[in-house]
Amino acid sequence: MRRPLMAGNWKMYKTAAETAAFFEKFNPQVANATHCDIVICPPFPNLAAAVEATRGTRIGIGGQNLYWAKEGAFTGEVSGPMLVGVGAQWVIIGHSERRQYFGETDETVLKRTVAALEEGLYPIVCVGERLEEREAGQTETVLVRQFRDGIGGLSPEQFARIAIAYEPVWAIGTGKTATPEMAAEAHRSLRAQVEARYGKGAAELARVLYGGSVKPDNIKGLMAQVEIDGVLVGGASLEAASFASIVNF
Numbered sequence: 478m479r480r481p482l483m484a485g486n487w488k489m490y491k492t493a494a495e496t497a498a499f500f501e502k503f504n505p506q507v508a509n510a511t512h513c514d515i516v517i518c519p520p521f522p523n524l525a526a527a528v529e530a531t532r533g534t535r536i537g538i539g540g541q542n543l544y545w546a547k548e549g550a551f552t553g554e555v556s557g558p559m560l561v562g563v564g565a566q567w568v569i570i571g572h573s574e575r576r577q578y579f580g581e582t583d584e585t586v587l588k589r590t591v592a593a594l595e596e597g598l599y600p601i602v603c604v605g606e607r608l609e610e611r612e613a614g615q616t617e618t619v620l621v622r623q624f625r626d627g628i629g630g631l632s633p634e635q636f637a638r639i640a641i642a643y644e645p646v647w648a649i650g651t652g653k654t655a656t657p658e659m660a661a662e663a664h665r666s667l668r669a670q671v672e673a674r675y676g677k678g679a680a681e682l683a684r685v686l687y688g689g690s691v692k693p694d695n696i697k698g699l700m701a702q703v704e705i706d707g708v709l710v711g712g713a714s715l716e717a718a719s720f721a722s723i724v725n726f
Contacts, residue, residue, distance in 0.1 A: 481512065485715075506717060566598065570589045571603045687705050
C-alpha cells in the first residue's frame with residue numbers, strides 16, 4: 478500500500494514572519510494526520526523559519542529547486558548541501574515553471590535529481606504536458622520523453638527514493654483541473670513506464686502525485702483514484718485551513 482504524500486509548493490510567496498504565522502495555525506490542524514506524509518516547500522529565504530516552526534512535528538520541509546554542483550561560482554543558485562544544512566529533507570525538481578521560464582530541460586532535471594539523492598534529499602520530480610500538447614493528443618508522447626530523458630536515467634536504487642508529480646501545465650494556477658479520470662490515465666501511463674524500466678515491484682511502490690489547481694473541494698475525487706498517491710498543491714497550500722483540509726481529505 479503506497480503511503481499518500483501531500484505536498485505544498487509555496488512558489489514565490491510569504492516572508493519568514495508569514496511562514497512562522499502559517500505554521501502556528503497549520504500544525505495543530507494536522508497533528509493527528511498519521512495517514513500520510515506532509516511536505517511544504519517555501520522559498521529559500523524561509524526554509525530556516527519553516528524548519529524551526531515544524532520542529533517536533535511530522536511535517537517535512539523542502540526546497541523548490543537546487544543546483545547540481547555542490548559549490549562554485551554559480552551566482553543565485555542553491556546547492557544540495559545548503560538545503561540539507563538548513564534542515565530541508567525534500568526538494569521539488571523540474572516544476573513546469575522552471576521548465577517554462579528558466580530553461581529547465583529533461584537533462585538538467587536528471588542532473589538535479591542525482592545531486593539531490595547524493596545529499597540524502599527526497600526529490601519530487603515533476604512532469605506534464607502543455608495545453609497545445611494535450612489538444613494535439615501528445616500527452617503520452619510528452620510523458621514518455623520526460624520520463625526517458627529525465628527520471629529514466631536513474632539507477633533502480635536511486636529511483637526508489639523519488640516521488641513523481643504529474644502536473645499538466647494547462648492546469649497550474651489556471652483554475653482548470655484535470656478530471657480525476659484524466660489524471661489517473663496519465664498516472665497509469667507513467668506507472669507503465671516505471672514498470673518497463675524498473676520492473677513491476679518498482680511500479681507498484683512508486684508514488685505518483687497529481688498537481689494542478691488542487692483545492693479542498695476536489696481533493697476527495699482525486700484521492701479516490703487508486704492511481705493517485707497524493708498531491709502537489711500550489712495556491713491552496715498558502716492558507717493553513719485550506720491546506721489542512723486537503724491533508725485531512
